[in-house]
Amino acid sequence: MIGVIPFGMIYGILAIAAGLPPSAAQAMSCIIFAGSSQFVSAQLFGLGVPAIVNIFTIWVINLRHGLYSASIAPYIQKLPTRWKMILTYLLTDEAYAVTILHYQNQDGKQYKHWFYLGAGLTLWTTWQLSTAAGIFLGTTVPASWSLDFTLALIFIALVIPSLKDKASLAAAVTAGFAAVILFSLPLKTGLLAGSLIGIIVGILVEGNS
Amino acid sequence: MITWLTIFTAGFLTYATRLFPIITFGKFDIPAQVERALRFVPVSVLTAIFLPELVYINEELRLSLLNPRLLAGLLAIIVAWKTKNVIYTIVIGMVALWTLQFIFNLPMIEIGY
Numbered sequence: 001m002i003g004v005i006p007f008g009m010i011y012g013i014l015a016i017a018a019g020l021p022p023s024a025a026q027a028m029s030c031i032i033f034a035g036s037s038q039f040v041s042a043q044l045f046g047l048g049v050p051a052i053v054n055i056f057t058i059w060v061i062n063l064r065h066g067l068y069s070a071s072i073a074p075y076i077q078k079l080p081t082r083w084k085m086i087l088t089y090l091l092t093d094e095a096y097a098v099t100i101l102h103y104q105n106q107d108g109k110q111y112k113h114w115f116y117l118g119a120g121l122t123l124w125t126t127w128q129l130s131t132a133a134g135i136f137l138g139t140t141v142p143a144s145w146s147l148d149f150t151l152a153l154i155f156i157a158l159v160i161p162s163l164k165d166k167a168s169l170a171a172a173v174t175a176g177f178a179a180v181i182l183f184s185l186p187l188k189t190g191l192l193a194g195s196l197i198g199i200i201v202g203i204l205v206e207g208n209s
Numbered sequence: 210m211i212t213w214l215t216i217f218t219a220g221f222l223t224y225a226t227r228l229f230p231i232i233t234f235g236k237f238d239i240p241a242q243v244e245r246a247l248r249f250v251p252v253s254v255l256t257a258i259f260l261p262e263l264v265y266i267n268e269e270l271r272l273s274l275l276n277p278r279l280l281a282g283l284l285a286i287i288v289a290w291k292t293k294n295v296i297y298t299i300v301i302g303m304v305a306l307w308t309l310q311f312i313f314n315l316p317m318i319e320i321g322y
Contacts (some may be wrong), residue, residue, distance in 0.1 A: 006299070031220035040258060041219065051215040058219040064251045065227045067244075073234035081232075088228045149278060149306055150299055152262040153285050155212050155255040157298035160289035168252050175253035176260035183261050183270075191257050198253030199246055206245065 004035075004094060004123060005130045010150050011038055012134020013141050017148070018046030022135045029131040033124065034092060037061040037160075039151050044188060053187045060192060068096040075103040079113055087113065090120025134187060171202025277309035 008029070015025035020042060028038050037058040044054045068091055076087060099116040143148060163169045175198020181192035230239070263282035264272055274280065285302035292298070 013216070020212070024216060027213070027221060028216050031216055032223050033220075034223055036255065037219070037223070041215075045212065045215075046246040051211050051218075052291075054215050055219045055222065059222045059226070060250070061254050062223045062226055065223065065228055067247045067250075069227050070230035070234075070239060070244075071230045076231065077234050084231050085228070088231055089224060091227045099304075122296060146303075146306055146310070149262070149281070150303065152259040153299045153302040154295065155259040156282065156285045156302070157289045157295040159252050159255045159259070160286055162252060168249060172252040172256040173248040176256040179257035180213075180261050180264055180270075183265060190261070191254075194257035195254045198257060199249045202249030202253065203245055 004126050006150075007154060008130025009134035009137065010128050010147060010154075011035060011042070012131045012136070013138045013147055014039065014134075014151065015042040015045075016043045016135055017141075017143070020045055021047075022138075025135050025138075026128070026131055029128055032058065032062075033089070033127065034062050034065065035127070036093075036155070039154075043151075044063060047188060049187050053189065056064025057188075057192060059148075060195060064093075065091055065096075068100075072096065072100060072103070076113060076116075083113060087116055087120065090117070092120075092123060094123050095120045147182055157186075167202045167206035170205040171198040174198045174201040275313060277306055277313055280309055281305035 011029070012025060015028070015038070016022065020028075025042070028041065032038055032041070040061060041054055042056050044057060061062055069088070071093070072087075076084060078085075095116070098119050102115050159172060163172055175194045177194075178197040179190050179194030182193050184190070186192060218261075259282075263279045264270060264276070266276065266278065271279065281302050284305050285298050288301045289298045
């Protein structure tokens, strides 16, 4: 939860540094509401890649939310549709992490969706406010601070602890090296190509073990 | 205009991705193949993003021990592996980067950073 604040501020700073207008930088936090993809998208805006590449990249990065959705679906299937629509909007990495643990806890308590709503709204508010703070600071932080490097560091912190088996290790290493080798592909598509190669290698390694 | 179109379309696709499994629950099963592939999406995508950030400086490949981003990144990988802590990883990584940039910028070391 505390980790969301610097993450949101750095996103705001980088989005402004990439040349996004403050309104668009904040709108991304409201409309897309998915930190990692917003970071990458801000970079792609800065590089001026075609919109279709930017959109597709954001979508691929956020595909994992489909997994969270499938995992949480059985717990909320009896709720009315409007509840599902709202809870869906709030389904981020952090909200999923705390909510699924709460659901899996077999204590027989009802109204667990209120816990989900509370966690989701808290995260949403924190994300919007920290984005705004970052946007406000954005123009005052000099480039020599190399704050863009925090993007790599955040991703390292997210990826490394989750490499618990041979298949995900193989997927990550292949994706990383492929992205480095394919870096000069036009329109920054090396990132997508590298990811795809990594996913395929992960499946192959898992199938063989 | 195109910026807003990008944000709205990406927002819609992200929301649809989050919504689809919830509203179709019980209507059909996600193919096992797709489920297996999805597991590798986060680690693959995020690594494909951060590794080039460590070895490319201004669009130029710098596979050198005098590349401060590569060194600080390798240190951050070790910290993330040992501590599993996001804040430690960011703080130690940034301090390492600033320190290395300062050292490599000292006038007696002429390597061009």
